[in-house]
Amino acid sequence: MTNIKRTPASKKAKEIAKILKPELPNYFYLKDIFKILRKELEIKVEKKSKKLPYVPNEEELRSFYKSVWDSKNFQDMIIIKTLLYTGARVSELTNIKIDDVDFDKCQIKIKEGKGNKDRIVPFPNQFKEVLRGQVQTNKQKNAIYLFESSWHKKYTSRGIQKMFKKYVIAANISGILTPHKMRHYLFRWLKSQGIDDALIQPYSGHESRQSLEIYSRLSIQEAQTAYEDKIKKFPV
DSSP states (O other): OOOOOOOHHHHHHHHHHHGGGGOOOOOHHHHHHHHHHHTTTTTTOOOOOOOOOOOOHHHHHHHHHHHHHHOOOHHHHHHHEEEHHHHHOOOHTTTTTTTEEEETEEEEOSSOGGGGOOOEEEEGGGGGHHHHHHHHHHHHHHHSSSSOOTSOOBBBBHHHHHHHHHHHHHHTTTOOOHHHHHHHHHHHHHHHHOOOOOHHHHHHHOOTTTTHHHHSOOHHHHHHHHEEEEHTOOOO
């Protein structure tokens, strides 16, 4: 098998294209051809082995947040905690407006998140007054967004990523820790607390064809109750 001589893929593709070109093939036609071709040649579809993604552990999370706390930068602390508690993506966080925060329900509306979809994310009741202080301060400055710079411009994703990395370095964490990894940590942690995937999904913004039907039957309030009960034990 090691001595098999094959025509270079680019050359073979040109030969096949020359044969098929007169038929004006489209994507679906080509897809069907190669699907049947694999069967004729008895070629099985090979899947690449997937490595488990790095997700921080509780000790790393505590170490990271300690570096944030030690900085005594109150604004950074609120941004980090909002990310940790809500599981919002950085790009979504930067677009949160003051009016998107509902203190009565302890919820934030994420507008046009990934896939241009809106969703609701929670924050703990214990975080309400801290976040309320952020909103009141910004309202006095006539701000529009929940997080704005001193130049009255909303934070950028790059700016938050840079700020986040500063605390990762200060915490001396060996793994590649990013806001997105923290998002995974939250959902994994909620699941470890016994919260069903169907309750986590409305907050994460993930979709699963297999469970989409059951997700649609669940109310946000059901998810909020489960979240509030467990988030009190969150490591930060």
